[in-house]
Structures are given as structure tokens and as C-alpha cells.
Amino acid sequence: xxxxxxxxxxxxxxxxxxxxxxxxxxxxxxxxxxxxxxxxxxxxxxxxxxxxxxxxxxxxxxxxxxxxxxxxxxxxxxxxxxxxxxxxxxxxxxxxxxxxx
Amino acid sequence: xxxxxxxxxxxxxxxxxxxxxxxxxxxxxxxxxxxxxxxxxxxxxxxxxxxxxxxxxxxxxxxxxxxxxxxxxxxxxxxxxxxxxxxxxxxxxxxxxxxxxxxxxxxxxxxxxxxxxxxxxxxxxxxxxxxxxxxxxxxxxxxxxxxxxxxxxxxxxxxxxxxxxxxxxxxxxxxxxxxxxxxxxxxxxxxxxxxxxxxxxxxxxxxxxxxxxxxxxxxxxxxxxxxxxxxxxxxxxxxxxxxxxxxxxxxxxxxxxxxxxxxxxxxxxxxxxxxxxxxxx
Amino acid sequence: xxxxxxxxxxxxxxxxxxxxxxxxxxxxxxxxxxxxxxxxxxxxxxxxxxxxxxxxxxxxxxxxxxxxxxxxxxxxxxxxxxxxxxxxxxxxxxxxxxxxxxxxxxxxxxxxxxxxxxxxxxxxxxxxxxxxxxxxxxxxxxxxxxxxxxxxxxxxxxxxxxxxxxxxxxxxxxxxxxxxxxxxxxxxxxxxxxxxxxxxxxxxxxxxxxxxxxxxxxxxxxxxxxxxxxxxxxxxxxxxxxxxxxxxxxxxxxxxxxxxxxxxxxxxxxxxxxxxxxxxxxxxxxxxxxxxxxxxxxxxxxxxxxxxxxxxxxxxxxxxxxxxxxxx
Ligand SMILES: [Fe+2]
Ligand SMILES: [Fe+2]
Numbered sequence: 001x002x003x004x005x006x007x008x009x010x011x012x013x014x015x016x017x018x019x020x021x022x023x024x025x026x027x028x029x030x031x032x033x034x035x036x037x038x039x040x041x042x043x044x045x046x047x048x049x050x051x052x053x054x055x056x057x058x059x060x061x062x063x064x065x066x067x068x069x070x071x072x073x074x075x076x077x078x079x080x081x082x083x084x085x086x087x088x089x090x091x092x093x094x095x096x097x098x099x100x101x
Numbered sequence: 102x103x104x105x106x107x108x109x110x111x112x113x114x115x116x117x118x119x120x121x122x123x124x125x126x127x128x129x130x131x132x133x134x135x136x137x138x139x140x141x142x143x144x145x146x147x148x149x150x151x152x153x154x155x156x157x158x159x160x161x162x163x164x165x166x167x168x169x170x171x172x173x174x175x176x177x178x179x180x181x182x183x184x185x186x187x188x189x190x191x192x193x194x195x196x197x198x199x200x201x202x203x204x205x206x207x208x209x210x211x212x213x214x215x216x217x218x219x220x221x222x223x224x225x226x227x228x229x230x231x232x233x234x235x236x237x238x239x240x241x242x243x244x245x246x247x248x249x250x251x252x253x254x255x256x257x258x259x260x261x262x263x264x265x266x267x268x269x270x271x272x273x274x275x276x277x278x279x280x281x282x283x284x285x286x287x288x289x290x291x292x293x294x295x296x297x298x299x300x301x302x303x304x305x306x307x308x309x310x311x312x313x314x315x316x317x318x319x320x321x322x323x324x325x326x327x328x329x330x331x332x333x334x335x336x337x338x339x340x341x342x343x344x345x346x347x348x349x350x351x352x353x354x355x356x357x358x359x360x361x362x363x364x365x366x367x368x369x370x371x372x373x374x375x376x377x378x379x380x381x382x
Numbered sequence: 383x384x385x386x387x388x389x390x391x392x393x394x395x396x397x398x399x400x401x402x403x404x405x406x407x408x409x410x411x412x413x414x415x416x417x418x419x420x421x422x423x424x425x426x427x428x429x430x431x432x433x434x435x436x437x438x439x440x441x442x443x444x445x446x447x448x449x450x451x452x453x454x455x456x457x458x459x460x461x462x463x464x465x466x467x468x469x470x471x472x473x474x475x476x477x478x479x480x481x482x483x484x485x486x487x488x489x490x491x492x493x494x495x496x497x498x499x500x501x502x503x504x505x506x507x508x509x510x511x512x513x514x515x516x517x518x519x520x521x522x523x524x525x526x527x528x529x530x531x532x533x534x535x536x537x538x539x540x541x542x543x544x545x546x547x548x549x550x551x552x553x554x555x556x557x558x559x560x561x562x563x564x565x566x567x568x569x570x571x572x573x574x575x576x577x578x579x580x581x582x583x584x585x586x587x588x589x590x591x592x593x594x595x596x597x598x599x600x601x602x603x604x605x606x607x608x609x610x611x612x613x614x615x616x617x618x619x620x621x622x623x624x625x626x627x628x629x630x631x632x633x634x635x636x637x638x639x640x641x642x643x644x645x646x647x648x649x650x651x652x653x654x655x656x657x658x659x660x661x662x663x664x665x666x667x668x669x670x671x672x673x674x675x676x677x678x679x680x681x682x683x684x685x686x687x688x689x690x691x692x693x694x695x696x697x698x699x700x701x702x703x704x705x706x707x708x709x710x
Contacts, residue, residue, distance in 0.1 A: 005416075005478070005481040005482050007481075007486045007488075009486060009488065010486050010487065010488045011488065011690050011691065011694050012168070012690060012693070012694060014478075014481060030547070031474075031475055031478050031543075031544065031547065032478040032481070033170055033474060033478070034168065034170060034487060035170065036279070036690075036693035036694050036696065036697040037693070037696070037697035037700060037701075039275060040170075040275060040279075040693065043174070043271070043272065043275065044170040044173075044174065047170070047173045047174045047177050048170060048173050048471055048474060051173075051177065051467075051471075052551075068417060129457075153456075156459075157451060160450040160451055160459065160463055161450070161451050163443065163447050163450060163463060163466050163467060163470070164443040164444050164447040164466065164470070164678070164682065165678070165681070165682045165685075166682065166686065167682075167685070167686025167687075167689035167690055168686060168689070168690055169440070169470050169473060169474050169477075170474065171686075171689075172443075172467065172470040173467055173470050173471055173474070176463055176464070176466070176467035176470070177467070179463055180460055180463055180464060180467075183456060183459060183460045183463070184460070186456065187456050187457070187460070190456075201456055202455045202456060205456055206454075206455075225685070226685075226686070226689045278696070279692055279693045279696040280689070280692050282696050282699065283691065283692025283693060283694075283695045283696040284688065284691055284692050284695045286688050286691075286692070287688055287689070287691070287692030287695075290688070369451050369452060370451060370452065372452055373452050373453075373454045373512055374454045374455070377454075377569075377570065377572065377573065379570075380454075380569050380570050380572075380573055381565060381569060382454040382455045382458055382512075382562075382565055382566075382569075
């Protein structure tokens with residue numbers, strides 16, 4: 001299932017924009033825009049989403065190229081982690097008080 | 102003007118609670134320690150007027166661009182150019198104790214020093230792009246060289262401007278390629294625009310006696326021509342556009358002889374300010 | 383604030399799992415995201431509200447862009463250009479948010495230029511003087527900010543996120559407007575008159591931006607139940623006037639409401655009667671500049687068609703070429 005928004009009926013496709021606000025940080029989704037191709041998409045993203053020095057790097061991805069998890073299967077998709085507390089450090093209480101652990 | 106001023110800006114957290122914090126802002130104008138000599142001031146006017154007139158033209162596009170993204174893009178280019186114009190006119194004004202606004206709003210047409218190419222009307226999007234393509238490539242070569250000027254203020258202005266016009270050059274290049282090779286209509290319009298603007302290219306690279314008096318400070322226009330030609334050639338080749346042949350416009354902007362368009366442009370730009378002499382805004 | 387209006391009493395007693403989930407999310411003050419199930423009415427009212435909001439940003443560029451070429455100083459020219467450019471960005475962010483609900487920008491634009499979509503009627507007033515740049519910033523952007531800050535918490539995720547970005551950018555709009563008026567009020571007699579005349583013209587229309595009075599606002603209750611809207615029209619209007627009065631004093635302008643007075647009991651500023659007939663006239667398309675605003679939008683769109691087509695054609699040719707190269 002693709003991300004919502006893209007429509008083949010539009011003359012310019014929709015692009016999702018991700019901006020890295022500073023070195024050392026991940027690119028974060030900031031919004032979307034329309035552009036005829038990737039060359040202009042990344043420039044439009046620069047003009048639109050970094051006018052106030054919001055970023056040091058920009059990604060653009062065709063909205064149609066993004067696959068998302070199916071929301072109807074939401075329960076099933078994200079159920080598994082619940083109950084597996086042993087993945088979290090706070091599960092291990094016996095070491096409490098021991099330094100540098 | 103101080104190097105940095107504090108201004109509040111609004112932070113909104115993920116839940117929309119708005120708080121005000123403080124950011125440090127860069128200097129608005131690039132200023133040097135010195136007062137411009139009359140010759141340097143004249144040269145700063147040349148360059149400042151080019152940027153100002155072009156910015157004024159681009160300002161008229163906002164809310165009329167072919168797509169919203171392009172409104173924003175042209176706005177950014179225009180804002181960069183206003184920035185260059187302000188720094189240059191400010192510097193020019195130091196010679197005669199005038200402000201950037203005195204120079205922008207209170208000079209009449211014969212005192213302007215802009216090139217004819219920047220005075221050419223916006224026309225359709227292809228004309229604006231052709232004008233941008235020519236002027237941005239010229240400005241990039243100019244500022245690249247002006248960075249090494251013996252005049253510290255001009256060098257500092259150029260050092261910032263060169264990065265910005267590099268982007269303008271790219272923006273117009275992308276559009277030249279698309280318009281030239283998009284549809285039959287866009288190609289026809291691009292060819293027309295290029296041949297309408299090309300006659301004004303020659304004036305850009307003409308040397309004026311002033312240049313002889315500013316050795317090491319100003320960039321000799323004629324010396325930029327080879328780099329300009331070399332930079333645009335591959336783009337025109339890829340776009341399958343030919344350099345138009347035809348007449349060469351007489352030019353004369355540097356000595357105050359202007360195209361018919363400039364008077365209208367100035368009339369609009371200056372109308373309010375001139376209705377209120379002495380007022381501040 | 384917390385408003386407890388029972389959501390949609392017309393709903394059937396037995397509701398689906400998805401609907402229960404939706405109601406729970408709203409109840410918990412969480413966010414609805416694009417792929418979530420949502421009631422058709424919720425989707426429709428969001429698309430309506432977000433697209434109207436986007437159209438307002440776009441049409442709203444015009445009364446101000448009129449003055450970019452005539453701004454009285456280079457600094458003001460730069461500020462105004464940056465401001466109008468921001469509004470284009472706001473329109474874009476909002477069209478994108480509406481797009482996550484299945485509306486396309488092309489369709490929304492078509493509806494706008496066909497005159498079928500609404501936008502904030504404030505932008506149908508003319509800007510005959512430079513002082514209007516001040517009044518629009520101070521009063522119109524000011525009212526918009528009052529409306530928009532609570533929308534940062536709208537229950538629909540993409541809308542709220544767009545509003546967060548917009549509110550951040552709006553922060554300078556109101557201040558630059560205030561500063562324009564302040565400069566004028568500290569200037570010549572002519573400039574002061576220009577400022578006062580402009581405030582007189584924009585004050586009431588700005589108050590009307592909050593929408594009809596609560597007892598005459600058909601969509602409000604449902605919007606509040608769905609937590610798209612967080613405060614009533616009258617509440618926001620009152621909050622706005624309370625902020626304006628001391629600001630007007632700093633400026634030295636008078637607000638054109640002879641009945642405006644401080645109510646000791648409520649500690650609020652009571653305002654005079656709003657002329658809603660005018661509001662409805664403008665809303666119905668009979669405002670001073672309705673036709674002109676739409677025509678300009680239509681012209682920009684029509685004159686840009688060949689450019690958009692050219693870029694699309696070029697992109698197709700390029701990707702065909704890339705595929706050809708890959709096949710070799
Ligand atoms: Fe806005
Ligand atoms: Fe605004």
C-alpha cells in the first residue's frame with residue numbers, strides 16, 4: 001500500500017520531503033510538494049522547506065514509491081513487541097545499584 | 102549596523118503550544134570598514150542597479166508564477182538579488198553620504214546605471230527564464246572574480262553573492278532545458294525568448310573607461326566573456342538551442358542611456374516614496 | 383481547553399470496531415492519521431476546511447503582492463516579498479495536507495478558479511494604500527494566528543503538522559505589519575492619517591474572519607466534537623480584541639468601534655454590533671474585489687499551463703531515455 005496523496009491524474013506527481021536539520025540527525029519528514037521530476041523536486045524542496053536554514057540535507061521521494069504498513073492490520077502488525085519486555089533495559093532490575101551497567 | 106541582532110521567534114511544540122525563544126540573526130547588509138571612493142561608488146552603483154532592477158522585475162512574478170512552487174523559487178531569487186542590491190547601494194552611498202533608499206528612490210533614470218538586459222520586461226515565463234539564464238551566468242562569473250577584489254567591501258559582498266547566484270544559474274538552467282525540450286509550444290517560446298534577449302548580451306561585457314581606473318578592484322567585463330560563453334555552451338547544446346544571430350543592441354546603461362522600459366519600472370517603484378519626501382517607513 | 387460536546391448523536395447505537403477506534407483516539411486527544419478509518423463526514427469537513435484554508439493563503443497573496451513593486455524602502459520590499467512568498471508556502475503545505483485525504487491539488491485549484499470553492503472573504507477587500515500592508519499584517523495575520531495556533535492541535539495529524547510549520551512562519555508576519563503601522567504613526571501627519579484610515583477599513587473585516595457568531599455557526603459544534611476546532615468563533619474573536627486594544631494604544635490608533643468598552647465584571651473588552659450583512663455580501667461573492675482576485679488566479683493558472691505541460695513532457699522523455707539506456 002502506498003502512502004496517500006499521489007494521483008496519476010495530476011500533471012506533476014507528488015513528492016515527500018525529508019530534511020536533515022543538522023549533521024548527526026536523521027532526515028525527518030517535513031511535508032510534500034509537486035514537481036515534474038526529481039531534479040526539480042529537490043530544488044523545490046530546498047526553496048520551500050529550508051528558507052530559514054531548517055536543513056543541511058534534503059531527500060525527496062516520489063509519494064507513489066513509499067510503501068506503508070496496512071492500517072487494517074494495525075493490531076497484527078504492531079502487536080508482537082508488546083510483552084517482550086526483555087528487549088528493554090529496565091526489565092533487568094536485579095542489577096540495580098551496580099555501577100556502569 | 103551590528104553584526105547580529107536578537108529577535109524573538111516562535112517555537113511550537115508537537116501539540117501546538119507556542120513559546121517564544123531567541124535566535125541570533127546574521128547581518129542584513131554586508132558592510133566594510135571603508136568609505137567608497139567616487140570611482141568605487143560608481144562601480145558599486147553599476148552592480149547594485151543591475152541587481153535592484155532585476156529583483157524589482159522578479160517581485161512582480163510573485164502570485165503569478167506557473168505553479169506555486171515556482172512562486173517560492175522566484176521569490177527566493179528576487180530576495181537574494183535585493184540583498185545584493187542593498188549592500189552595493191549602501192556602499193555606493195558612503196561616498197556621498199546617501200542611504201541605499203536615497204539611491205534607489207531618489208535618482209532619476211539618467212542617473213541609473215543598469216544594463217539593458219535587466220530592464221527587459223518579464224514577458225512570458227520563457228522570457229524571464231532566458232533573462233535569468235543570461236544574467237545569472239554573467240553574475241556568477243563576475244562575483245567569482247570580484248571575491249578577489251582589492252576592495253574588501255566589494256570582495257565580501259561578492260563572496261556571499263557568488264553562492265547565491267550559483268543557485269540562480271542552476272535554477273534557470275533547469276528551466277531552459279525543460280522549456281527547450283518539453284513541448285513544441287515551450288520550445289517555440291524558449292527560442293523566441295532567447296532571440297529576444299540575446300541582443301542585450303553584448304553590452305554586459307563592454308568595458309567602460311571607469312574600469313581602467315579601477316585596476317585590481319573592479320572586474321573587467323570583457324574578461325568575463327570567455328568563461329560566460331564556456332559555461333552556457335553545454336547547456337545550449339543539451340537544450341539543442343543555437344545562439345541567436347541578429348542585431349546587437351546599442352546599450353548604454355552604464356552611462357545613463359536606458360531602454361524605454363526603465364522609466365516605467367522606476368515610476369512604479371518610486372511612486373509612493375516620492376509622494377512623501379522626508380518620510381521614513 | 384476542554385470542550386465536551388457529545389459526538390454525533392445521530393450515529394447508530396452499534397458501531398464498528400474501526401469507528402470505536404476512531405472515537406477512542408479522538409477521546410484520548412490522540413491524532414488521526416491518513417490511513418486510519420474515519421467517518422465520511424470527518425473526511426469531508428476536513429477537506430473542506432483545509433482546502434478553504436489553502437485557497438485563502440493563495441488568494442491572500444494578491445492584496446499584498448500588489449505592493450511589492452511599490453514598497454517605499456528596499457527593506458520593506460524584501461520583507462513584503464518574503465512574507466507573500468511565505469503565504470505561497472502555507473498554501474502548499476495545506477494543499478499537501480488535504481491531499482492525504484484524497485483530494486488532489488489540481489482538483490482543488492480547478493474548484494477555486496471555477497469559483498466553486500470558498501476562501502476567506504477578507505482577501506476580497508482592496509489595498510489602496512501602503513498602510514494596508516501594516517493593517518493586513520497586524521489585523522489579518524493577527525486574527526489568522528489566533529485561529530491557527532489552536533489548529534496546531536487539530537485531531538487530524540497532517541493538518542496539525544502543517545499548522546505548526548505555518549504558525550512558526552507566521553510569527554514575523556504580524557510583527558512586520560505592526561511595525562509598518564508604528565513607523566507611519568510616528569511619521570508625518572499624512573502618514574498617520576494613512577495608517578488610521580487603513581485600520582478603520584480593516585478592523586471590522588478582521589473581526590469577521592473568526593466566522594459567524596456561535597449561535598449561527600452550523601458546522602462548529604461537530605468540528606469541535608471531532609477536535610478539529612478547539613475554540614468557538616466568539617471565544618477567539620474576544621481573545622483577539624482583548625489583545626488588540628492595548629496594541630492599538632501603543633500604536634496610537636483608534637479602533638473604529640464607538641461601543642468598545644472594558645467590562646469590569648468579565649474583565650474583557652465588550653465590542654459593538656458586527657454588521658453581518660456585509661459579511662454575507664462579501665461571502666456571496668459581492669465583495670469589492672472577488673471577481674478580480676479569482677481572475678488573477680485563473681490567469682496565473684492558465685498562463686502557466688504550457689510551462690507545467692512542458693516540464694511534465696520533459697520528465698517523461700527523460701525517464702523514457704533512462705529506461706532505454708538501461709535496456710541496452
Ligand atoms: Fe499564512
Ligand atoms: Fe501570514
